[in-house]
Amino acid sequence: SPSPSPSPSPSPSKKRPPPTSSTSKPHKKKKKSHKNSPPPPPSTSPFLDIPSLNSLSLTYITSHLLTCSYPHPPLSLSLHHLLLLRHPNHLIYNLSETPYPPTTPLRNYVECTFPGHPCPGLKLLAGLCMSWGEFFKGKEEGTDKVIVVHCLTGGGRTITSIVSLLTYTLTFPSTSSSLTYVLSLLPKTKKKDILPTQHRYMGYIDKLLNNVYPSTRCRCLNKVTCTNIRSTLNDNARGRCYLQIFKDSKCVRTQKAE
DSSP states (O other), rough: OOOOOOOOOOOOOOOOOOTTTTTOOOOOOOOOSSOOOOOOOOOOOOOOOHHHHTTTTTEEEEETTTEEEOTTTTHHHHHHHHHHHHHEEEEEEOSSSSSTTTTHHHHHOOEEOOOOOSOHHHHHHHHHHHHHHHOOOOOTHHHHHHHEEESEEEEEEHHHHHHHHHHHSHHHHHHHHHHHHHHHHHHOOGGSSSSSHHHHHHHHHHHHHHHOOOOOOOOOOOOOOOOGGGGGGGTTTOOOOOOEEEETTEEEEEOOOO
16 A cells, blocks of 8 residues: 655744844834823812811710711711711701701711701600600610700701700700700800790790690680880881791781781
8 A cells, every 4th residue: 555645844933033123123112291181080088177077166065976067068977977987877967957968978968957946846846856856765885875955056947956865864864954964165155145945945845755745725815015126226226026827837817016
């Protein structure tokens, strides 16, 4: 039989000659221009902005109860950083008539809005105390829990609420002693700045804790006398009295003076 034909040997591979100096070009690095480059994004890591926190009038009433004024942007970010770093288990109560904007960085908040001049309704005020008591329920469970309470200015509404809370939790024996303690921590607010209705509703809390409920008997209002109005106005200013009736923190009627 014929012998098989030998397989063809592979041809040697051709090597590419190295580039000569005449054909090679050095690689030039492009210089980055910083003239029109956008600025670096702001840091999102939490930090404590002490001047902003001072602008908020942030005050520790107790180690678990804080008050401040309304956290307008960008102060809300400073408050968010503080709570994130020091009090991650927190709850914010907004008692002002201004809700938070959708872009607020704050989390874990409850909005109980009502007007500034009238006191919060007794049902709302007692409900706040019960809600806060449930939040702090349990000695071991509430060790790291913090509540932040604020209205628009951190004044009457905030003080009325936290005084009622301190009395409800038996931190103080009465709203009078609780009010004295709170005002000692808030030197910008005087006792005369608390409205008469707010004083009266704090007294209602004392009565409720002693199982004395306000009377539900209907009464007829025959006359309203206003004094010392001129002392609150300028010499050339004119003022007119009017009567407003509120029910459940909502104005149901306004009657101007004749």
